[in-house]
Amino acid sequence: MKRSALDSLEASGTNALERVEDAASCTSVEIQTYFEHGNPYQKVLTAVGDVDADAIIMGTSGRTGLDRVLLGSVAERVIREATVPVTTVRTVDEPMTIDSPKAAVEHAADALTDAGHEPVEVVTVENGGG
Numbered sequence: 342m343k344r345s346a347l348d349s350l351e352a353s354g355t356n357a358l359e360r361v362e363d364a365a366s367c368t369s370v371e372i373q374t375y376f377e378h379g380n381p382y383q384k385v386l387t388a389v390g391d392v393d394a395d396a397i398i399m400g401t402s403g404r405t406g407l408d409r410v411l412l413g414s415v416a417e418r419v420i421r422e423a424t425v426p427v428t429t430v431r432t433v434d435e436p437m438t439i440d441s442p443k444a445a446v447e448h449a450a451d452a453l454t455d456a457g458h459e460p461v462e463v464v465t466v467e468n469g470g471g
Contacts, residue, residue, distance in 0.1 A: 385419050
């Protein structure tokens with residue numbers, strides 16, 4: 342891989358880690374981030390052992406079919422070989438903005454429908470405060 346392509350990937354990775362650190366800074370959850378070169382699933386498992394982690398939370402691109410067969414799945418390997426609980430979060434191409442309780446309920450209903458469940462009727466109940 343050419344140096345400029347590697348530099349670009351490293352910059353992208355560093356940026357992603359900074360976003361994770363920023364998002365976690367408003368919680369009480371302790372996180373540690375690492376930027377490593379090598380086999381991803383092995384690096385994750387090694388880091389878990391090195392820091393005595395209680396759990397792994399990792400993104401997954403949700404590949405299916407031939408992509409998954411040819412490229413493998415880092416998350417799948419981690420799940421199979423980890424000695425601590427693993428939670429995967431499917432990444433999305435576009436950030437989602439939910440700006441109201443109604444939008445949250447509608448998004449949840451759409452997700453259930455997309456997952457093959459029967460469509461649900463969304464009913465919003467306003468709190469009258471009395």
